[in-house]
Amino acid sequence: MPRDSPRRDHEHRGERRRSRAENDYDRDRERRRRRGHRATDSQGDLLPRAPREPRHSESERDSPSPRKKRHSTPGESTSGSGSRSKGSAPLSLDALAKLDKRNQKKAGWGGYDYDEEYVKEVRQKEAKLEKERLKAEREEKRKERERIKQAEEKRRAYESDVAAEEEGRARRERKREERERERERKRGYTDNEREERRRRYEEKYTPSERAKRRERKREERRHRTEQKKRRVISGPLLEEGGNDDDYEYQYMMEKRGGAGSAPTEYSEEELARRKKIKRILIGVLSVLIVLAIVIPVAVMMSKKNSSDNVKSEASANTNKPSNSNLKDISESDIPDSAKGGILDPFAWYDTEDFNVTYTEETVGGLPIMGLNSTWDDDVQANEKVPNLKEEFEYGKMPIRGVNVGGWLNIEPFITPSFFSAFSSRDGVIDEYTLCTKLGESKCKQTLEQHYSSFVKKQTFIDIRNAGFDHVRIPFGYWAVTTYEGDPYVAKISWRYLLRGIEYARQNGLRVNLDLHGAPGSQNGWNHSGRQGIIRWLNGTDGDLNAQRTLDIHNQLSQFFSQPRYKNVVTMYGIVNEPRMVDLDTKSVLTWTQNAIDLIRKNNISGVLVFGDGFMGLDKWQGKLQEDDKLLLDVHQYVIFNTDQIKLKHTDKLNFACKGWTAQSRRSMDKKTGFGPTMCGEWSQADTDCTQYINNVGIGSRWEGTMNTGNVSTSILEPQCPTNNNPKCSCESANADPSNYSDAYKKWLYQFAIAQMTSFEAGWGWFYWTWETEKATQWSWKLGMKAGILPGKVWERSFSCDDEIEDFEKLGLEEFY
Incomplete structure (x- = not known):
């Protein structure tokens, strides 16, 4: 028989090795059987008896196996491991698992039942790894964008430097040409003479010779500059030689008697002229030196005197x-x-x-630091209302109040200066982002100065003089406390709130406390402190923020139940404008009832105020009827509703007189509404053109530029009554009041009176707001100054019972 090929010989040797391995395995299994033990798989379960199988290859032994859950047969043990005879080749766990799998398959088993917890764990790890990978990828992209941005900035800076250098060079060239023309004018050169000099110069020297002469001239200028630097006397000195053009230089040399050579001798007239110029320059220089000494000394003395005056007149x-x-x-x-x-x-x-x-000392955990120990309630705001020591008969006498908005919590349209200093890239859109951008120290300094100056003692005097009897003071929860991650200025506004209440007391004004910003934001609008997502009673931290708000009321109600506040803080607001159209109604009602119970438990006996939540007054019939001193607060504006903002001026006035009056009366009747109702905010604005009224960087409904980035909330079609024909414009609405037409002033005045009349069909009203930086139609103070509001709140030269004029016929444009 011929000898096998090497490959065949290799196969025979492999078969012999496998045979020996099988025999070893059989002997090993027999020894274990005699000892009363059987092999187990990788999970410790007993392997079933099965025909002999060849040993696993190295690659199979090294292959991974997932975590599995075995189904045990009755009577089978699930603990312990098989023992091996001495001298037997050990099998790896993976090899046993593979062998177990094949044996079970031959025995009719259908496969593994994977542990769901293990699969879930693996998927979580995979998700985590993927999240980390995406995060790293985003970070790398961010760094790349930053590198590109820095490179772009460097490029722009370089281009700017180059442009500046080019501009400087061009400017110097223009000045040189001007000097040259001036010299020629003084010498009386004509254009023909100048051209002749140029021609003669170019004929005499080749281009290479002219280049050499220019280089030599530059060296001479450098040498002269160095010589000037070595002189003791500095200042402007007359240069010797020609100007920047070689042909002019050559001409001067020829005139002085030596082509191409610098003059070494001057005429007596020339020397006398040069000495005269030198004496003049030295005289001018001396005067300048004296002035340089005298002026700074005078300025320093002036500053010192000014500083002394400031200190003495602080x-x-x-x-x-x-x-x-x-x-x-x-x-x-x-x-x-x-x-x-x-x-x-x-x-x-x-x-x-x-x-x-x-x-x-604290009350309810809130400091009394800053308060005087005595107070006087024997004050009357005006003859129309009772003294503070007497009861104000709510529901019988109208509330005529004003807000001091934008003071203790920032609102962009009231104080736009806080926001216009930033670019859109800074993302400063509310108090949260403002303080985040400024940082803790700078924000504290900025806002405390604002608290100190925006509303002062004189503010409350002016409010009283305008005839008001109430003032509503909005504030954010950060006056009481802040939480981890909050950038707000913590607790500083608290003492200004207390001082404001004392100023109100001194003027006989009753106070409506207004929690304007609750933890998490109750409406997602900028005046709540943070624009964006509603995190109050909503989302992951909704319940947490709901409890935090109750905790704040627990402190506030204990503090303001002190005897010193009984006569002055007569109205207590629960939370401003909860956005119930986007919240669960039942949850808000439950929370509100819990807040009412807590506040009453802490002995607040005054009127409790809650917001209508934008649900509409008619929907509050039968709700929250347990407390007879509960007041429903509605805020009425015509500019945030596309149906109302499109009304013509005459129609808006009619709506204010009739529509809002009817609403107030329906709401006041418990058969059709809640009962006690007032308007806590209103204004004269007939457009939404005021800067930042729809948030920072957002346009207006009026002009159709209100792009919120959300299709459902953006208004990109003009909403003025003319349907943009003629074109809707904010120009006149935002004009200085001195430029208002007589018809517009008349309409604004009547619109204000109509609203006051309508809201006095309920419990009364609070105007929004007392002062703004520049938005006249939102400021009672600026409105009085402009003549579009009465000097006293009860003075009325218009009545809704009068015939309402057609303002379009009076010349009031409907598109501005």
Whole structure:
């Protein structure tokens, strides 16, 4: 028989090795059988008896197996492991698992039943890895964008430098040409003479010779410059030689008697002229030196005198508080633990009208630091309302109040200066992002100065003089506390709130406390503190923020139940404008009832105010009827509704007179509405053209530029009554009031009176707001000054019973 080929010989050797392995395996299994043990798989389960199988290859032993869940047969043990005889080749767990799989398959088993928990764990790990990969990828993209941005900025800077250099070169060239023309004018050269000099110069020298001469001239200029630097006397000196053009230089050399050579001798007239110029320059220089010494000294003395005047007249300076009451106490009176904090008056920007005697006493966990121990309620706002010590008969006498919005919580359209300083890339759109951008220290400094100056003692005097009897004070929850991650200025506005209440008391004004911003934001609008998602009673932290708001009311209601506030804080707001159209109605009602119970438990006996939630007044019939001193608060504007903003001016006036009056009366009747109802906010605005009224960087419904980035909320078609024909424009609405037409002023006045009349069919009203930086139609103070609001709130030169004029015929445009 011929000898096998090498390949065949290799196969025979492989078969022999496998045979020996099988025999070893059989012997090993027999020994285990005699000892009373059987092999187990990778999970510790017994392997079933099966025909002999060849050993696994190395690749099979190394292959991974997933985590599995075995179905045990009755009577089979699921613990322990098989023992092997001494000297037998050990089998790996993976090899046993593979062998187990084949044996079970031959025995008719259908496969593994994977552990769901294991699969879930694997998927979670995979998801986590994918998330980390995407995060790393985004970070890399961000870094790449940053690198591109930096490169682009460097490129722009380089191009700017190049452009500046080119511009400077061109400017120098223009000046040189002007000097040259001036010299020629003085010398009396004509154009023909100049052209002749150029021709003669170019004929005499070749281009290469001219280049050499130019280089030599540059060297001479450099040499002269160096010589000037070595002179003791500095200043403008007359240069010797020609100008920047070689042909002119050559001509001057020829005139002085030596082509191409610098002059070494001058005529007597020339020397006398040069000496005269030199004496003049030295004289001018001396005068300049004297002035350089005298002027700075005079300025320094002036500054010193000015500084002394500021110090001596600090109390008269309305821009910076005098803080003169700090001289009566010592910083040593402040404990080290309180220094620099909210209880340290030396750390306050403004101490005017505060009690600066240190105390750590609190009520409801809120500090009384800054309050005087005595107060006087024997004050009457005006002859139309009772003294503070007497009861205000709510429901019988109308509330005529005004808000001080934009003071203790920032609202962009009221104080646009806080936001216009930033670009759209900064993303500063509310108080949250403003403080995030400024940082803790800068935001504290900025906002405390605002708290001190935007509403002052004179503000409440002016409000009283305008005839008001109530003031609504909006504030954010950060006056009481802040939470992890909050960028708001914590607790500083609290003492200004307390001082404002004392100013109101001094003028006989009753106060409506208004929690304008709740934890998580109750409506997602910028005046709640944070624009965007509603996180109050909604989302992951909805319940947490609901409880936080109750905790805040627990503190507030304990504090304002003190006897000193009984006569002045007569109205207590639960939460401003909860956006119930986007929240679960039942959840809001349950929370509101819980808040009412808590506040009453803490002995607040005044009127409790809750918002209508934008559901419509008619939908509140029969709800929250347990408390007879509960007041429904509705906010009425014609500009945030596309149906109302499109009404012509005469129709808007009719709607204010009749529509809102009918709504107030229906709501006041418990058969058709809730019962006690008032309007807590309204204005004169007939368009939404005011800057930032629809959020920072967002346009208007009026012009059709309100692009919110959301198709469902954007208004990209003009909404003025003319349907953009003629074209809708905000120009006249945003004009200075001095430029208002007589017809427009008349309409604005009547529109205001109509609203006051309608809301007094209920419990009354609060105008929004007292002061703005520039939005006249939103400011009672600016409206009075412009003559579009009455001097006293009860003065009326228009009645809804009068015949309403056609303002279009009076010349009032409907498109502006």
